[in-house]
Amino acid sequence: MTGAGAAMRRVLEARAGVAPLGEAEVDVLAELAERVRELNEAVVFTGVDVDEIAAVRDEVAALTARLSVVRREHPPLAEARIGGMTRQLASPVSGVVNPIAPPVHIQTLPDGTARAEFQIGPIYEGPPSFVHGGVSAMILDQVLGMAASANGTPGMTATLELRYRRPTPHGVPLVAEGKVTRSEGRRTFADARILGPDGQVTVEATAMFVMPMR
Numbered sequence: 001m002t003g004a005g006a007a008m009r010r011v012l013e014a015r016a017g018v019a020p021l022g023e024a025e026v027d028v029l030a031e032l033a034e035r036v037r038e039l040n041e042a043v044v045f046t047g048v049d050v051d052e053i054a055a056v057r058d059e060v061a062a063l064t065a066r067l068s069v070v071r072r073e074h075p076p077l078a079e080a081r082i083g084g085m086t087r088q089l090a091s092p093v094s095g096v097v098n099p100i101a102p103p104v105h106i107q108t109l110p111d112g113t114a115r116a117e118f119q120i121g122p123i124y125e126g127p128p129s130f131v132h133g134g135v136s137a138m139i140l141d142q143v144l145g146m147a148a149s150a151n152g153t154p155g156m157t158a159t160l161e162l163r164y165r166r167p168t169p170h171g172v173p174l175v176a177e178g179k180v181t182r183s184e185g186r187r188t189f190a191d192a193r194i195l196g197p198d199g200q201v202t203v204e205a206t207a208m209f210v211m212p213m214r
């Protein structure tokens with residue numbers, strides 16, 4: 001089987017000739033994604049009657065058909081911002097044009113820390129009133145991966161270890177932050193955590209990233 005490195009290189013080559021989205025297109029797609037996030041929550045929480053649900057179902061199907069008239073082969077890319085890392089528009093964690101992303105806006109600070117201030121909606125609930133543990137893991141993986149990239153040593157997540165110290169509440173301001181601790185050859189190690197509104201750590205994570213060769 002071909003390794004991850006070769007597979008990613010093939011996709012990157014195929015995308016090389018594709019023009020990145022302009023700012024106006026990114027902005028309008030991001031607004032559409034935000035409306036769809038609101039729709040997602042409305043679907044989960046709606047209390048309207050069955051006939052109204054069926055009518056909305058048909059309208060949504062018609063809107064999906066309109067968007068699908070022209071379909072890109074790969075998720076869109078944005079023009080790189082000056083001084084910033086390439087934005088992952090379609091990331092399921094931080095992608096502004098991806099409606100399944102919360103989204104978590106992750107910034108990289110001059111000292112190499114990847115940091116996000118964010119809020120998670122109730123549709124990401126696991127235990128009643130708390131964030132699903134897999135969602136916390138997803139956010140921490142992304143923060144750790146961004147820290148590895150900011151360090152100049154990006155890679156694939158090879159290991160991800162989590163400690164759930166206390167439940168993470170949803171619907172309140174949270175912080176996620178991570179930083180590289182060391183790098184050896186193709187391997188990069190990083191630590192991250194999620195902090196609740198009281199500043200207490202709710203989840204801790206340690207990861208190893210490997211830059212694939214094959």
Ligand SMILES: CCCCCCCCCCCCCC(=O)SCCNC(=O)CCNC(=O)[C@H](O)C(C)(C)COP(=O)(O)OP(=O)(O)OC[C@H]1O[C@@H](n2cnc3c(N)ncnc32)[C@H](O)[C@@H]1OP(=O)(O)O
Pocket residue numbers: 003004005141142144145146149154155156157158159185186187210211212213214
């Ligand atoms: C890459 C670019 C990414 C850009 C990111 C933008 C930011 C976005 C952030 C996104 C964040 C989300 C990111 C995601 O979602 S990444 C998606 C989730 N992760 C994966 O799918 C990874 C799947 N695994 C692989 O592709 C390969 O196994 C990798 C690439 C990991 C290594 O396969 P490769 O054939 O290339 O390497 P190697 O086998 O020669 O090993 C090399 C060295 O590493 C050591 N080793 C390997 N694995 C393990 C392990 N599990 N525990 C301990 N050690 C391990 C190994 O002993 C050796 O060490 P040494 O003997 O040399 O001392």
